[in-house]
Amino acid sequence: EPFGDNSKRHARLTVHQRSAEINCSGVTMGGVITGSMFVGQGGQRRDYSLELVGAGLATVDQRKIDYGEAPKNLVEAQNAAKSNKVGIWSLEREVQETPKVVTKFKEEMATVRLSEIRSGNHFFFRVVGDESAKVMDDSMVEFTQNNGTRGAPCDVKVGKVVAALFNDGSGNAWYRAKILERGDRGRVKVLFIDHGNVDSVPLSSHLRPLDMTLGTDRVPAVAKEAKLALTKTRPLDDDEGVDGARMLQSMAWGKDLTARMHCDVDGVLAVTLMDGETSINEALVSSGLAIVGKQSDVELLSNKMLDGNSIVSLSAELTMSQEVARKSRIGIWRYGDIGDDDDDEV
Structure with missing residues (x-):
């Protein structure tokens, strides 16, 4: 990684063989302790994370910024490093322009059934006999049986596909859903990608991560x-x-x-x-x-x-x-x- 050696050298010169204060705030799924570290004492005490970010030798997790969970002082330090073009921000970021390939659409005919109506001319449909639809329906039934209907912590990011609860009249069950926006009072707006309907659901109780085998990279939206x-x-x-x-x-x-x-x-x-x-x-x-x-x-x-x-x-x-x-x-x-x-x- 660019400036990776610089960051390592900085750590060796400023932290190695020195007293440090570590405040543990969590543990990752892999058992790695996370937290903050302070080096020095009294008036020389400094936040090592802030030091790295401010020197352009580290970056703030973009997901934490998107969710508003990143400490304000870290974000400000990163913005200052960007403005001053220090460390990794001094590198020219090449923007490669790829020529647009214009693909002409060949008409297709299919037997379909509507699954959602938005207006007099706007709707969602499923192709009749589409094997992927049956596979996904059966898979989500199995997903519900295996996981029950309790929510679980997951990455709530706009555009991400997760499992969301919906009651079609026969009881709550999990369906694939794309997060459209985060609303007020702990709710999120989701699109059920295999049916076309939209709903606002409680984040804490109605969402959970999807199994990797159920992602849209494996089975596109039905x-x-x-x-x-x-x-x-x-x-x-x-x-x-x-x-x-x-x-x-x-x-x-x-x-x-x-x-x-x-x-x-x-x-x-x-x-x-x-x-x-x-x-x-x-x-x-x-x-x-x-x-x-x-x-x-x-x-x-x-x-x-x-x-x-x-x-x-x-x-x-x-x-x-x-x-x-x-x-x-x-x-x-x-x-x-x-x-x-x-x-x-x-």
Whole structure:
């Protein structure tokens, strides 16, 4: 490590064969005692950790900083070392720019079942017959049987995947969950990655570490996030938004559907959902509960695809359905045409 020899030399010169005061504050899982060390006496007494960090010969654990658990004086010493570019902070950190590889998306078809509905056009689904879904469901049942339903200390960091308790009506059980944010009063907001639902749970009683074999590096998230391609609905705080979500639920929930996955936009799939020969995208638009995406949306999706003809065709079909709804003055159109400002709110 850079400056590793410097740090060792500093210790030999300032600590070796000298009296030191060690305050033990904990023990790691490996049996290593942790704590603080002070060297010297009286007015010469100094905090050795603070000395190393201030000289740029050691760094503060970033996780402790993120969680607000790092001592303020250590953080301030590290910031000063950074500003003065001493020790390890004197090294130029090379930023290697790797050229972005643009991957075009090839359309895929799959039989799916919705597992969570967020709005009239936003949902999560599972692929029917996906073996990884069965493996994960069975594994989490076994995880619950082996560990019971009591929480255990774990690394609570935004983005980390842990086990979280959820009651689906049959009792508490453990499910894989990604930590979205730390809330107030000892609660955390989590996304259950194999189903798509979000919940706020008590940190102390509803979380525990996952077994390594259950990590997303072994089995990726089973539930896929998606939106209806070129189909914009109002938010749930609007009456038409609620009606749109209810229509999606009535047409799609509990059914095996055909999903035409056009492309991926920032981790969210743009899809056309079919119930037999019925397009759910078109049904929402023709009912006046959704409007068609703009030309910029068509271009965004088509540019991400190997062949964007299907998106162009979908846009044309949805536009025809929208014109019928507009002339019929139903749903969003019941008070007349909507302007660009209203369009942006959908």
